[in-house]
């Protein structure tokens with residue numbers, strides 16, 4: 001047993017039967033019923049002393065039987081909570097109650113859970129059953145339940161590693177960060193953060209705009225990495241493929257360390273990774289990884305809530321904050337060496353309230369270095385106010401509906417699509433637009449379902465709608481398109497709005513619709529999300545009248561006669577003004593700013609403006625460049 005566990009158990013003679021780690025958390029098991037019910041204050045004393053989270057659970061030997069416990073739960077919880085399942089995890093003496101209304105299971109200040117705990121000795125937790133059944137969320141939950149034993153050992157091993165030679169002193173170490181992808185470009189985001197004790201990857205994405213070749217992936221073959229298992233942890237900011245796409249591949253190549261992220265990011269990242277396999281098979285290419293590798297990723301995921309502070313290595317302590325970009329998207333705050341240096345990585349972020357999400361957080365306990373994205377970093381990237389773009393959309397849509405055309409909105413499946421869904425749903429429901437069908441292709445529907453499982457990560461307004469049984473994602477304005485037959489019906493039908501992936505027309509349903517809708521001037525395509533250099537979407541956006549599709553898409557020539565519009569105010573990224581404001585209003589002020597995730601000119605433009613206006617050191621690393629932070 002590690003020192004820290006030994007010293008804790010010594011303080012609690014006789015009542016503790018086992019002490020283990022669950023990641024950075026400490027779990028004590030007691031075989032004494034009285035202590036389990038009344039030991040809170042004693043545990044709190046120890047928590048105050050060692051400043052680590054401790055959870056007290058009952059030893060297997062004193063648990064009520066599963067049948068009895070289920071009876072108790074169903075007796076205590078009111079029927080309106082709509083319990084969908086009760087799952088026992090005997091290894092951890094815990095029981096998961098899945099319900100449609102989790103609040104009614106918890107009771108006032110946790111009173112019902114407490115009753116269940118005291119009468120059965122099981123430690124109950126509550127999970128929300130999504131309003132739209134989500135296959136992926138169900139599958140992930142079942143993978144985790146099926147691997148309880150493995151998880152227990154895995155989490156204990158992580159704790160052992162973190163607490164090896166554990167100290168609360170400030171450490172005298174060096175800190176450096178290497179840009180392995182996403183330097184002066186959008187795509188394949190990946191940083192390696194290193195100290196003498198720890199190696200951590202921040203994101204590990206692919207470049208979705210590039211079909212193949214080494215430029216699609218970050219530089220993982222650098223000598224600093226070497227053996228993949230020398231990496232202590234991977235932190236994922238959000239599920240978009242340019243941040244997450246290569247993570248299952250790490251597991252394929254034998255990485256077995258933890259992946260830190262939010263629960264919705266885990267679910268959506270798994271879904272997008274599965275889709276990547278699908279896309280590869282459709283192109284008769286061999287996929288980068290298999291579904292088994294995605295399963296390994298899920299098994300090794302450690303989910304954090306916003307604001308939850310956790311040690312991930314001996315000298316890294318992380319906290320995730322809302323980034324306002326997509327469901328579950330996080331800014332990562334890393335406290336290195338017990339306060340020696342503090343780093344904030346924004347990932348992709350939006351410093352503005354949208355329908356879907358609250359704005360990115362820009363106040364932190366401490367910050368010395370800020371890594372900020374610059375997708376819209378140049379002086380010209382001033383985004384019009386949200387309401388202007390929304391009004392423009394209504395105006396354009398009305399004209400098309402009048403001339404009996406169809407509107408195609410190519411969207412990134414995650415984030416942008418949901419913002420659009422909320423906007424369009426409201427416009428049709430409230431009569432701002434005539435009652436035309438709004439079609440959602442399968443992938444977007446599936447990601448909407450994950451949104452309904454995690455309303456706590458949504459903006460306060462949408463969260464309230466969900467809690468008041470007014471869930472916009474299950475509105476009858478929205479219709480799911482699940483097959484190519486249904487797609488043909490949409491194409492043959494009357495005026496409608498179609499929301500489909502991919503966002504840059506690089507395959508997927510949006511490309512299929514585009515092929516069919518392009519030759520009529522009655523139709524309209526609106527680009528609302530970022531179009532990467534080299535993508536088909538970028539060509540169309542820039543006014544190409546003839547498009548040549550590659551071999552994998554049938555080697556066709558397409559004449560573009562449809563109306564083409566771009567609405568930039570609706571981006572899930574901060575515009576130039578928001579980026580500048582984010583930094584100028586940041587508290588505390590960073591001493592060094594590293595700019596990434598933008599085309600070279602935009603990164604450099606943002607860097608020089610920040611340097612001049614904030615009087616702060618700025619860096620715009622190229623891929624493979626290393627910056628010493630301490």
Ligand SMILES: [Zn+2]
Pocket residue numbers: 238240325348
């Ligand atoms: Zn993103």
